[in-house]
Amino acid sequence: MDTVSVGSEVTSDSEFRGGAVTESEPSDHAPETVPDAGVSPEAHSDARARGDGSTLAGIAKARRPIRDEARAETVFELSDVSVSYSGSCAVQGVNLRIRRNEVTALIGPSGCGKTTVLRCLNRTNDLIQGAKVEGNVLYHGIDLYGPKVEPVEVRRRIGMVFQKPNPFPKSIYDNIAFGPRVGGFKGDLDELVERSLRRAALWDEVKRDLKASAMALSGGQQQRLCIARCIAVEPDVILMDEPCSALDPVSTLRIEELMDELVSEYTIVIVTHNMQQAARVSDRTAFFTVAEGQDDKDHRIGILVEYDYTTTVFTKPGDPRTEDYVTGRFG
């Protein structure tokens, strides 16, 4: 069932692309442009089809083969990161290395601090009154929280897609054009809008009326619009905070397919409550949990338990807490 719908999707998509896209535009499906091209598209989709989709371990096995570790470039390097809100510690001692052109999933029970960690990566935590980030967050070797770093510039390079679709109450076109406009984009805005919408697999559905209000789109379309909007500013990294939690299964599937495509150009970090989703889409998984505070037993603090290849986390986790969680014994 799953494979059939995926297949038909790709077929109709490529038929369309064959007709309308100019030759100069790189095809979204071209794996040749993937930096580590060791994975062929056939191998990928075959792996998906072969995998035993009924268990998490099966889904995780179906993921793409493990990439060449040595060639993976580090995008984020978190060392001993702690975040507190108004003096109350939310997450503590996180060490994490996020690599380029990979999907990194942050999973864990509610309150474990996975969203907090995500928000550290583009300095969105700064916007919350009383939030304080300690430790080191290096982005391509640069301290993101260095004194001279401008948060606005950080967010321009590190985009974010939110839990609930949040289109601006304007036209589809203006939603996409906003980021480039405030960023001082000089160029063909129409072309950029079209390209972004194509990349987010939304163009076909909205091309007839780009002036239509974005609020009139369905939830899944709105979320893809938000992804398109994010892509339009040509970021380096896309952060996704439970991007599918407000969507139905079909829309979720479309977003997951989209992530599969986008990861060839972008680095994606996704927070998800849904373990199947983490298993399906991610290359690496970080498992967080809540621990009792050192001084105050009632104060719960998020900690990173395990960070490894998704396949490893779901098949032979190194920590019993991870195993309890992924096997459904807890959380």
Place this chain on the structure above:
Amino acid sequence: MSTPTESVLLASHRKRSLRVRDGAFRAAVTGSVVVGLAVLVALIIQSLVKGWPKLGLDLITNFPSSFYEKAGIQSAIFGTLWLVAIVFVTAIPIGVGAAVYMEMFADTNVWYNRVIDVIIQNLAAVPSIVYGILGLAFLARGFIDLGPVLLTGGLTLSFLVLPVVIIASREALRSVPSSILDGALALGATRWQGVSRQVLPAAIPGIATASILAVSRAIGEAAPLLLLGALQFITFNPTGLNSSFTALPIQIFNWISRPQEGFHVAAAAAIIVLLGITLLLNATAIWLRRRFQQTW
């Protein structure tokens, strides 16, 4: 639990006291609506009946006169329009600006922002006559010494509606979900860009509605203008901000205080015109709200 018999499902089975209380409550709330509406309807009917003979084009085109047959409200209408214009161009930009600061930029943990908040809330409840005294002391006389001219009257009414505009605009800004600003910031917009290009435009219908309602309140204010010394008998239209002026409520006040019955009729007719203008403004506000309201 036993199987219910038919009798427990019947209305008559319910306790009598419960039924009485239901009925009483219903009567009370219905009564409240009726009383509120009845007062308004009575006012309109009474003014219509009394002012009808005088209501006509002459009333609007004539200037005030010592003879009630010839008396009209042209200068008062123009005065009111000038006042409305002054209030619009001063109170709304300042009010919206203050609201944007309070809602989008002010750190509520800082003591002075909390103080400002409380002061504005209180200013909205200050009686209009107090604003009249303020205008008289600081604008008409005192250091600025503008005299009882249009600018003084307009600015005084501006002060009067400013707190209302600020509070209503803050409400409109607050009704825009924070996810809109978050979304803008996540695209690399500065806070100012996010507020000015996304949050503020999204709040404009609410701000416009509230501003019109606030201004329509100012139209009916006579007390502060009387205190300022707006003249009651002016037989020319205002020519500029420095001009002497009268306004509809002042004209009405003036006519009602005359002994001749004919002027009372004229006053009733002027009240109808004033009510008409106010209703027109409120209708515009309601239309704006329905037309552009955003459901999130």
